Amino acid sequence: MAQAAARMPRGSAALAAFVAVSVALLILFAPARRAAQAAVGLPLAAPLPQRVPPDVVLRVGDPVTRWVFEHNGWEKELPFRIEWAEITGGPDVTEAFHAGVLDVGFGASVPPIHAVWTGIPVRIIAFREYAERSGRQAYVFGIAPRAKIRTIADLRGKRIAFSPSQVQAQVVIETLRAAGIPRDQVTLVELPSSIGGDVYSNALASGAVDAAPIRNDLVAQRYLRDNGARGARLLEHPPFRDDGGNVYVPEAALTDPGKAAALRLFAAYWGRAQAWINAHPEDLARGYYAGQRGLPLDDARMLAKYITNVSVPRRWKGAIAYEQAAIDTLGPETGRPRLDAATLFDRRFESIAGDAAATDRRDPS
Secondary structure, eight states: OOOOOTTOOTTHHHHHHHHHHHHHHHHHTHHHHHHHSOOOOOOTTSOOOSOOOTTOEEEEEOHHHHHHHHHHTGGGGOSSEEEEOOOOSHHHHHHHHHHTOOSEEEEOSHHHHHHHHTTOOEEEEEEEEESOOTTOOSEEEEEOTTSOOOSGGGGTTOEEEEOTTSHHHHHHHHHHHHHTOOGGGSEEEEOOOOTTSHHHHHHHHHTSOSEEEEETTHHHHHHHHHHGGGTOEEEOOOSOOOOOEEEEEEHHHHTSHHHHHHHHHHHHHHHHHHHHHHHOHHHHIIIIIITTTOOOHHHHHHHHHHTOSEEOOSSOHHHHHHHHHHHHHHHHHHTOOOOOGGGGBOGGGTTHHHHHHHHHHHSOO
16 A cells, blocks of 8 residues: 655654555565464354463554553453554555455454455454444545535536545445435546555645545644645535444454454453543553654644544444445445345454443443
């Protein structure tokens, strides 16, 4: 995935370089790793093993969760070892899954679906969503300075950034559908987004595209700060969901009894992490975004706010419906077959993260 240093927060260029190197090294050593982790063949319908054998390792790509675990010393409580990878975002997670070098990834609605569509069987083992969705959008449209777009209806005839493997694609297609704009009356410019949103922001600023769905956090605010005087603006999309986040894993990890047992515990601690983040946004801002990422404190607080006030449901009916909407939106537009969203979820994990989050919410650490 392309990374650009321009317009990125201080420290992000170094992070982007480190991500690229991490992915390259993981893929380089993938054959040896795969040979060392022969699947034992635990059926996907079998009860989750309770005991974690010695020497089990989970390879996890979720930098925020890593910081929360390390800050709280939770890794010391686990009977397995975690190898953390600086990998985030659907395209990089999918690439790492394809190489067989990652056991756990985090992404929005589309990456698990796209992984299955590209022949990588995965299962969702935990899900989070905004606790209060009214008036809260995870993505907004950035509008280029000279695009002459004032309302969503003005997208007709415009060039819109589009990444079919990411949630931004769902935001685009659902917006066009809600606005009654036929697909052939816009130009979708295929362009994968990046960790910091700089690819879309730079494309907007340069006039390469007229509109792009960007994260409604520091990415959007920095784009407006840098380009607002030239006429750049932000537009909310029509009222539909864009807030879901998934912890998903390759099926190969679930058929390994040791990894399956470790994933059961990881899901619980991930649920605890969401509750901890909700209760400690200032600690997250100062410790991770400012202390580790090097952002100014006001920017760090904005990013921390973006991932707080979330809920981890104990039942997945709403999550399944949310994923099904993404499938039914993108499938026809990208020529992909229809999937039953329920098959993406490993129901053995359904209440694990939610139970843990509820416990820690009552007694936050």
